[in-house]
Amino acid sequence: MKERLCPDPARLARAEPAPPASFVIFGAYGDLTKRLLIPALYNLSVAGLLAEGFEVIGVDHNERNDETYRQHLTEAMQGFVANQDGEFAADSLNSRAWGWLRDRLFYLTGDFEDPATYQRLGERLATVRQARGHGNCVFYLATAPRFFGSIVERLAEAGLMREQEGDFRRVVIEKPFGTDLASARALNAQILSLVEERQVFRIDHFLGKETVQNILALRFANGIFEPLWRREHIDHVQITAAETVGVEGRGRFYETTGALRDMVPNHMMQLLAMTAMEAPSNFGADAVRAEKAKVVQAIRPLSPEELARDLVRGQYDAGMLRGAPVPGYRQEPNVAPDSGTETYVAMKLQIDNWRWAGVPFYIRTGKRLAARWTEIAIQFKPAPYTMFRETPVDCMTPNLMVLHIQPNEGISLALSAKQPGPALHLADVRMDFRYADWFKAEPSTGYETLLYDVLIGDASLFQRADNVEAGWAAVQPMLASPPAIEHYAAGSEGPAGAEALLARDGRQWLKLA
Incomplete structure (x- = not known):
């Protein structure tokens, strides 16, 4: 060699x-x-x-x-x-x-x-x-x-x-950069009439997380992953951003915002874009942001029928979290007693391009959930069962790669391996990479890289005007015709409708933590 x-x-x-x-x-x-x-x-x-x-x-x-x-x-x-x-x-x-x-x-x-x-x-x-x-x-x-x-x-x-x-x-x-597509476009137009795009840094602190940045390195610096990163080999993708906190005294703000506006056009769309984008020609800011915009623009808008089926909105009720009782959203300060604002949202999205056609992307985010947990899970298609037909193996467990973003940054990969013994029995095993095990991790808020990049003029991790508008365009039909609110207990995994969303497709969410 x-x-x-x-x-x-x-x-x-x-x-x-x-x-x-x-x-x-x-x-x-x-x-x-x-x-x-x-x-x-x-x-x-x-x-x-x-x-x-x-x-x-x-x-x-x-x-x-x-x-x-x-x-x-x-x-x-x-x-x-x-x-x-x-x-x-x-x-x-x-x-x-x-x-x-x-x-x-x-x-x-x-x-x-x-x-x-x-x-x-x-x-x-x-x-x-x-x-x-x-x-x-x-x-x-x-x-x-x-x-x-x-x-x-x-x-x-x-x-x-x-x-x-x-x-x-x-x-x-x-963030939030606008409250819907029209307001985001108007704000972009106002700002860009006064300054140049290269002077504007629209920040999303999720992109300061090491694992989020490592998505590009994982995909494009390792020859073993990128050939598999497509519809022929991937069954579906789950993107989760779960919080244990409630509205934390921000009821007045949250009443006019909700989980959909607060998290999906920015945080969740950025995670989706990093996961699904095509390889940029280089890692310059414009090349990276152009590919991110393309893949978000390729998200298929939900039809009225799909909105009723593939979008779930939830609101937390009183419950138990870490062994202590916590109030429901409607009991929080500055929240209407009959509020219809969602504190949880889950959805199924499709990306209409050559790489991802037919691969569902399931997204969920919410407050007062069972754990503070942000991750991207790549579920691969199962291997053919044919050669194991005459063995005691009942089924082939699909491989699962999980990119853990918080609280513990790292990557895990679930594989099948033979159990020791004379008979051929398969067991699920897991390989784990944790940043803390390999690199000396200094205390970080997630903003350090982003503030440093602003000072040196590197806009790669910041949203361009078209990135922002593409995220709002994907969400706009959901704002126009949202489904009814479901309720879930604080400290749970979320509303029952979110479980049904995947169950209809023969799938299920990964457990939080």
């Missing part, structure tokens, strides 16, 4: 610090900033991936100053270390790394829709350029969705999105 010389993988894995930049967070006192963005920036500081010229400028309406903002976030970080319940899972706070970041936290009081706010922000950025020698800036919109368009408009009007002398200006927009 001819030896192939490959570059040193350790050298390839090392990343350089991102360019210096001002990181402006609109919604500086919001939950997202405290719980995810600042911990992610802290982890990048620990890794040495932020430049000396980096700083954070928080913008919000609260009357605060630099020191009170720093103290607020210091207390939050210390609280995360103490309770270990959230996404930030560090055992201790690195005083050097936190001190470095803390000294670079600044605060600006302002109304998001007041032009004077942007004038003061512009003056601040001009001072940074003079003092630090750069005008690079990332504007992160960690706000309510109703402010997305107006903030970009105010930034553009103030000249803050204009790039000059080699500096970059980028805007990061959180």
